Amino acid sequence: MPELPEVETMVREVRPALVGRTIREATLSHTDVLRGVTGRRFLTTLRGARVEQVTRRAKHAVIRFGAHRLVVQPGMTGSLQTQDAPLSTAQRRYAVLRARLDDGRLLIYRDIRRIGTLRLLDERGWRAYEARLGPEPLDPSFTPAELGVAFARTRQAVKKALMDQRLVVGVGNIYANEALYAAGIDPSRRADRLDDSSIERLHAAVVRILTAAIESEGSTIRDYQTGTGQPGSFQLELKVYDRQGEPCRQCGTPLAGTHAIDARMTVFCYRCQGRRVGEVGEVMK
DNA sequence: ACGAGGTCCTGCGAGC
DNA sequence: TGCTCGCAGGACCTCG
Numbered sequence A: 001m002p003e004l005p006e007v008e009t010m011v012r013e014v015r016p017a018l019v020g021r022t023i024r025e026a027t028l029s030h031t032d033v034l035r036g037v038t039g040r041r042f043l044t045t046l047r048g049a050r051v052e053q054v055t056r057r058a059k060h061a062v063i064r065f066g067a068h069r070l071v072v073q074p075g076m077t078g079s080l081q082t083q084d085a086p087l088s089t090a091q092r093r094y095a096v097l098r099a100r101l102d103d104g105r106l107l108i109y110r111d112i113r114r115i116g117t118l119r120l121l122d123e124r125g126w127r128a129y130e131a132r133l134g135p136e137p138l139d140p141s142f143t144p145a146e147l148g149v150a151f152a153r154t155r156q157a158v159k160k161a162l163m164d165q166r167l168v169v170g171v172g173n174i175y176a177n178e179a180l181y182a183a184g185i186d187p188s189r190r191a192d193r194l195d196d197s198s199i200e201r202l203h204a205a206v207v208r209i210l211t212a213a214i215e216s217e218g219s220t221i222r223d224y225q226t227g228t229g230q231p232g233s234f235q236l237e238l239k240v241y242d243r244q245g246e247p248c249r250q251c252g253t254p255l256a257g258t259h260a261i262d263a264r265m266t267v268f269c270y271r272c273q274g275r276r277v278g279e280v281g282e283v284m285k
Numbered sequence B: 001a002c003g004a005g006g007t008c009c010t011g012c013g014a015g016c
Numbered sequence C: 001t002g003c004t005c006g007c008a009g010g011a012c013c014t015c016g
Helices: A004-018 A039-046 A089-094 A123-131 A144-151 A158-163 A173-183 A196-215
Strands: A023-028 A053-057 A060-065 A068-073 A078-083 A095-101 A106-111 A117-122 A256-258 A266-268
Touching: A004 A053, A004 A060, A004 A078, A004 A106, A004 A196, A023 A039, A039 A117, A068 A078, A068 A123, A089 A095, A089 A106, A117 A123, A144 A158, A144 A196, A158 A173, A158 A196, A173 A196, A173 A266
Parallel strands: none
Antiparallel strands: A023 A095, A053 A060, A060 A068, A068 A117, A078 A106, A095 A106, A256 A266
16 A cells, blocks of 8 residues: 555656656546546646656655646555556556557556545645645654654544644555554554653654665555556565564564554554553454 | 544455 | 455545
8 A cells, every 4th residue: 555655666766757758648447536627627638748747745646747736646556657568458457547658658547446546736726735734754854843743733542643644644554553563652542642752763763664665665565566567575574564463573472453543454562562451442363 | 623434446355 | 166245445524
């Protein structure tokens, strides 16, 4: 599931193939991924557009051309890729957006479950959209103090707060689990009640893990592919995600799994993360 | 204002 | 073996 490292990876990989290129032709297999724009207007705007910039903001890939930005939010199974060769039948099946470039290459947005979204925003729309997003965790200006201020705004469990894109962007379920484990923090603790030392550890863990995951081109659990269609490799370094019931790599205690926080799978170690039994809902093995 | 829970969408694995 | 069912979940929405 593309979080910050996965989106950063695909953006870095498609950028060289896209910048300076003009889109000659574009087609959509489904329009249910579009938000705030009709298929007709979306395709009309893309045709003839010259790509000026390809960047990442939060978990979005942002392709800028002239007055517009194509904002790609890959959701669970989306990825942005460029292709030299014609698409195989299997590739074609999930290629939601196909855009032919002026050098003959193909830009595709591939998405199996289509939880992902495509937006076409003008300058004003983009400013409004971006205003709702929190700070970038890998920006040098992102400090433990800033994280603390963000956390003070919510009474939610720290895991949910960490995934709240208004407080800090880019962290989804995988890296929230990993960062909390690395920092030794109980995921169910209220974000606004963490002490300074915990916030510092969590801040450091988020930065370190996201950076390492980018170096490994992201985590491929099931569907994620990089901008060249390859899997990432950070899944090999995950300590807790998808490991419920398996031994903690630090102390050997079987890792616990629960859906008690925000109905999403939380995996943690009772011993290393100091969880108080029964504080939040039922815990599964 | 905040939090809980439903919704989208498809593939896959568990269970019968 | 073949089917059904529930789960995976990021962001957004409605309801209480």
